[in-house]
Amino acid sequence: MPGELSRAAAIVGAAEANEIGYPKTPKTALQLHMEAIKNVSNQTGIPISRINGVFGAGWSSQIAEHLGLHPDYIDTTAVGGCSFEMHVHHALAAIHAGIIDVALVTHGENGYSQRATGGRGTGRARGGDPWDPGSLYSNPYGVTGAPSNYSHALTRHMHRYGTTPEDFAEIAVVTRQWATLNPRAVMHSKETHPEGGPITVETVQKSRIISWPLTLLHVCLVTDYGGAILITSPEIAKSLPTKPVWIAGAGENMSHSNMLEMGDFTATSAAASAATAYRMAGMGPEDMEMAMIYDSFTVTAGITAEMLGLAPKGEGFTLWKSGKAAPGGSFPINTNGGGLSFNHSGMYGMQLLVEAYRQLSGTAEDGVNGIAGKQTKARSCVVNGTGGSLSTTGTLVLVAD
Amino acid sequence: MPPPADHHVKGETVAYNKPIPEPDPLGKPFWDGAKAGKLMLPRCVDCSRVHWYPRHICPSCHSDNIEWVEGSGEGYIHTFAVQHRAMGGWAEEAPFVTAYIDLVEGDRMFTVLRGVDPKNPESIKIGAKVRVEFEAATDDVSIAFWRVAE
Numbered sequence: 223m224p225g226e227l228s229r230a231a232a233i234v235g236a237a238e239a240n241e242i243g244y245p246k247t248p249k250t251a252l253q254l255h256m257e258a259i260k261n262v263s264n265q266t267g268i269p270i271s272r273i274n275g276v277f278g279a280g281w282s283s284q285i286a287e288h289l290g291l292h293p294d295y296i297d298t299t300a301v302g303g304c305s306f307e308m309h310v311h312h313a314l315a316a317i318h319a320g321i322i323d324v325a326l327v328t329h330g331e332n333g334y335s336q337r338a339t340g341g342r343g344t345g346r347a348r349g350g351d352p353w354d355p356g357s358l359y360s361n362p363y364g365v366t367g368a369p370s371n372y373s374h375a376l377t378r379h380m381h382r383y384g385t386t387p388e389d390f391a392e393i394a395v396v397t398r399q400w401a402t403l404n405p406r407a408v409m410h411s412k413e414t415h416p417e418g419g420p421i422t423v424e425t426v427q428k429s430r431i432i433s434w435p436l437t438l439l440h441v442c443l444v445t446d447y448g449g450a451i452l453i454t455s456p457e458i459a460k461s462l463p464t465k466p467v468w469i470a471g472a473g474e475n476m477s478h479s480n481m482l483e484m485g486d487f488t489a490t491s492a493a494a495s496a497a498t499a500y501r502m503a504g505m506g507p508e509d510m511e512m513a514m515i516y517d518s519f520t521v522t523a524g525i526t527a528e529m530l531g532l533a534p535k536g537e538g539f540t541l542w543k544s545g546k547a548a549p550g551g552s553f554p555i556n557t558n559g560g561g562l563s564f565n566h567s568g569m570y571g572m573q574l575l576v577e578a579y580r581q582l583s584g585t586a587e588d589g590v591n592g593i594a595g596k597q598t599k600a601r602s603c604v605v606n607g608t609g610g611s612l613s614t615t616g617t618l619v620l621v622a623d
Numbered sequence: 624m625p626p627p628a629d630h631h632v633k634g635e636t637v638a639y640n641k642p643i644p645e646p647d648p649l650g651k652p653f654w655d656g657a658k659a660g661k662l663m664l665p666r667c668v669d670c671s672r673v674h675w676y677p678r679h680i681c682p683s684c685h686s687d688n689i690e691w692v693e694g695s696g697e698g699y700i701h702t703f704a705v706q707h708r709a710m711g712g713w714a715e716e717a718p719f720v721t722a723y724i725d726l727v728e729g730d731r732m733f734t735v736l737r738g739v740d741p742k743n744p745e746s747i748k749i750g751a752k753v754r755v756e757f758e759a760a761t762d763d764v765s766i767a768f769w770r771v772a773e
Contacts, residue, residue, distance in 0.1 A: 353647040355676045362642050362766050363721055363735045364706055364713030373704035374723060381702070381749045434705035434718075434744050482676060482723075482733055487702050 224470065224504035230318035231325075232459040232466035233310070233620070234268070236579035237261035238591075239330070239448025242565055243408045248335035250343030254448025255285055255330030262450045266464050268324060273452075275322035277309035278329065279569060281345050285328060295322045301476070302609020303516055306571030307616025311472035313453045325453040329572035333444045356480050368518060369441050371481050371611040373433035376521040378487035380435065383536030387435045390520040391426035392543040394439050394562050397517060399548050401559025403596040405589075408443050409563035439562075440520045447567035449576045465583040470505065470602075471619035473498025481611040488536075492529035492606050495617040499604070500531075503619040507531035510619070511600035512554040512581060514574040516608040517561045526606050527555070530617070554598045557581060558591075571607035571616070578603045582622040639760040640712030646764060650677045652691040657765040662694040662755050664728055673728040696755040698724040698769065700748065701731060705741045718742065724753055724769050737770040747771075 239257035241249070255278075263270050276286045276293045280300035286293050295316050299305050306327055313325035336344050350357055365371060379385055398421045401407035409418040421439065429438040459466040475491035475498070478484050500506050507530060515530070517523035520539075527538035532553070541547045547555035556562075558577035561570045580586040587597035605618040646654035656663030666673045667681035668688040680687045703722035706713070713719065718741040724732045737756070739747050753769040760766050 352645040353649075358644045358647060358650060359676045360733050362644050362760075363733055364641065364709045364716070364719060365721060365733075366706075366708060366710050366713075370704065370706050370708070370721065374702045374721070377704055378702035378749070431705075431707045431718075433707060436704075480676070482731060487723075 225502035227314055227318050227472070228470050228502050228504065229456070229468045231314045231453050231455060232468050233451050233575070233579050234454050234459050234462050234466050235262045235266035235464045236451045236576040237265050237449070238406075238576060239446075242406060242447050243445050244334050245446055248338040248343070249332050249446050250335070250339075251330040251332050251345040252288060252343070253330070254332060254446060255328050255450070256288065258330065258448035258450035259289065259326065259328055262452055266452055266462055268452055268454070268462070273324050273326045275313060275316055275325035277313055277325060277327040279305040284345065293322070295325070301614040303518065303569040303571045304474070304607030304609040304614050304616040305569065306575055307472075307605060307607040307618050308474045310453065310469060310575065310618055311474055311616060314469050314472055317453065317455050323455040323458055326450060327453065327572070327575070328450040329567075329569065330448040331567035331569060332446045333567040334446045355482070359482060360480065368611065369436055370433045372519045372521055373436045374481070375487045375525065375612055376435050379521065379525065379536070382488050385536065385539065387437070387440070388423055388427060389539045389543065390440060390524050391423045392539055393517065393520040393523050394426045395421055395423055396542040396545070396548045397556050397560040397562045400557050400596070401563035403549060403593055404559045404564055404591060405593060406591050407559035407564040408445055409559065436519060436521070442518045442561035442566035442570070443563070445565045445567050447565050447573060449572035451572075451575050451579060466623050467579050467582040468621045468623065469618060470621045471499035471501070471503030472617070473502065474614075474616045476614040478613050479610060481613070484612060488525060490525060490529050490608060490612050490615055492526050492608065492615040492617060495615040496530045496604070496606065499617040499619050505602070505619055507604070510602050510604045512557065512598055512603045514557075514578045514603060514605045515555055516570055516574060516606060517556055518566065518570065518608065520562070522608055522612065523556070523560075525612070526608060530604055530606055532604075549595050554600060557586065557596060557598060569609070571609075574605050574607060578605050578618075578620050582620055639758075640715075641760070642711065643760045643764055644766070649679065653677060654764065656693070657757050657767055658759075658763065660757050660765075662696045662767065663691050664694045664726070665689050666692045666728075673726065673730055675726065675730040675732055695727050697772070698726045698732070698753050698755075700736070700751045700753060701725045702749060703736060703747055705744050720744075720747065722769065732767070732769075734767065734769045737768055739771055
């Protein structure tokens, strides 16, 4: 039996900024936001002025102000890359409660351009709190961000399950195959990037070592991205020219903020957030026909597949190694080319949502964002965002109309 | 007192050049202990559990009755990684090994591991016994590092 919130709202459109990836001229995060919002408004025919709920990671009031909106619901949950899956969860509840009926979830991040702008235009304050536990008890030891943290999880997975870096490299190889079907993917081909196009396990393992056991091609890209989706009540959804994609289930959870508090380095809170989402949907992993899984690193995707119940513990990577997750396979995963080979701006949760919408609305092969072979037949998709250092998770069960 | 905050480069003594934490009021007993070469740990008086990092209330039973006890200074490698890219002073030391340490008293600390070969990660064993040592970064701040003991 589905829960009360199941299908109480639908994603009715999803769009991106005009130029994403590695733009030739630097973009600001705000510009990336605004282009995506304008594009999703045009796609759905919903005027920006009709939006009455604004959901963004960390600066929703600035976004709403820039749009000249005075929304009835403002949510700026910012707990890493899964924030956007959580925004969908919150928007679903707010629409079900009758507080709003048109929710904007938006993301803009100039992960690439900020190198050229010297850190300007990010929409974020710079610098951290010296009395934060991380500043005091982690940063003195030379860790420099996500790759240097996530590698510890892979080492523990290898120890516990006897897996190898080569097993996880299979994830990068298959994800790159999907990128070759997405012209907007940074690693689509030699035309889009000198190192683009198909790769092998050997290519992945021989790439530059970053944080053992992770080599460069186990690690996501750092790009620009703007993306926005609109979520409405069922009544509005049925009146629009675009196809609705129904939010059948949603859940969120966390295991820690600082990796110091990560109890089990081979597990994430996706097990809990997925259980909530599946229960709301009245569906289980066996009912899913594809997955969009945050792949900040190969290890993130492999472990998450296990947490979502798509593979036994210790065997998540086999979905990719067996070819099931690949183009033409029986269980497509990360059909946009992933954070590994499509686009990863720093927080990747919106990219997951946009691609899940495209797949389930039958628009994944529009010639711009996908060429022949990218559109799957899937009618259901489990979407999982992971934030922080394997810290926070948001899981959605989305189904086609 | 921990060994002095220097390493010798061409016969010259240079200052500690890696990130130096700015001790906070909550963790003061830890930092005072580190300066004296002792591993001080917060422990809940009510449930007797040691926790790391320092808290205002016990993360296990939510008591606000926290005391500080001197730890054994012993632990075991929970997991590790070899950092080939780093910033500032750490870049000069790369590759180096970071690790999470399961304390004998319970809970976990993060560190740079000493007494291991970063070029041969297969030789580093999860579960290996480690012992704490302190390095003075300044006259006031000493930093805990862990060394493989076997």
